Amino acid sequence: MRETSHELGADLQAAVARIYSRFRSERSDGELGDAAVGVLIALAKSGALTLTELSERARVTTGSMSQTVNRLVAGGYVERDRDPADGRRMLIGATPAGAEIAAAARAHRRSWLDARLAELTPAERATLAEASALIRRIADS
Amino acid sequence: MRETSHELGADLQAAVARIYSRFRSERSDGELGDAAVGVLIALAKSGALTLTELSERARVTTGSMSQTVNRLVAGGYVERDRDPADGRRMLIGATPAGAEIAAAARAHRRSWLDARLAELTPAERATLAEASALIRRIADS
DNA sequence: TATTGTTATACTCTATAACTATA
DNA sequence: TATAGTTATAGAGTATAACAATA
Structure with a gap:
């Protein structure tokens, strides 16, 4: 098949x-939604991140992310701490409860x-x- | 590379x-959202469909889809007609405006x-x- | 001035539950 | 009774705009 469609x-x-869409319908009905779990997984991979980094x-605005972080803080899954090196920045880090959710969510989702x-x-x-590698390359280009 | 990860x-x-996520951030900021455009594209491919089919x-509930159809009707993009063969069913069909949106959205999204x-x-x-074919097969399995 | 972050407001999308109408 | 659809209510996620604090 040299001629691709x-x-x-x-x-x-x-x-x-x-x-x-199938991922969405297969996901467990935990208390946290997609965006919130995505934040926890990012924090599990990289440690504490600033709001802008998250x-x-x-790929959402800081306003949107701030609200997602609000929900996570309310549930006790992350903590906000002011960056000592730059008073404008907030460092968002997962609590033990948040890290646990991230690990469980990754396992279940897969x-x-x-x-x-x-x-x-x-x-x-x-x-x-x-194909996964190609798609990643395209998405990040 | 015989050993895949x-x-x-x-x-x-x-x-x-x-x-x-990249698709979402690249999409045009038209007046219609993802779900609504998805309905118009489905109707463009298949002609009029019932609410249950849509x-x-x-992969959403009929309650959710009914509300998406409400938004499309309000905008003049689709019409609801009762199925003459079964008075419980509604046939949802695109208006010319809806068909135009579907074509434009498909072209722009791609x-x-x-x-x-x-x-x-x-x-x-x-x-x-x-890989696309494989993913489709997995998603529909 | 520029950067970082928050909040208020509004919209889309989705689910659940209670409901009506038709088969 | 079962099926098809609608609506009310609630919540997640997102954007924009106005705002405060810090660099």
């Missing part, structure tokens, strides 16, 4: 939208997907691994 | 989340992605084409 953009977008990673991937052939999994 | 599930999910395709895909090698595009 001229509809690749449409196909890829449709596939992404479809599986993303908003850039999620259980459905991992089961599906196990049904594929090794070659198919290799294709998806290469 | 044991983190494939995490990698794939992260890649999908990342590009989906809600199943979007313009950023198509530009990125054009920068890839043919082999990379082939990988993404195969």
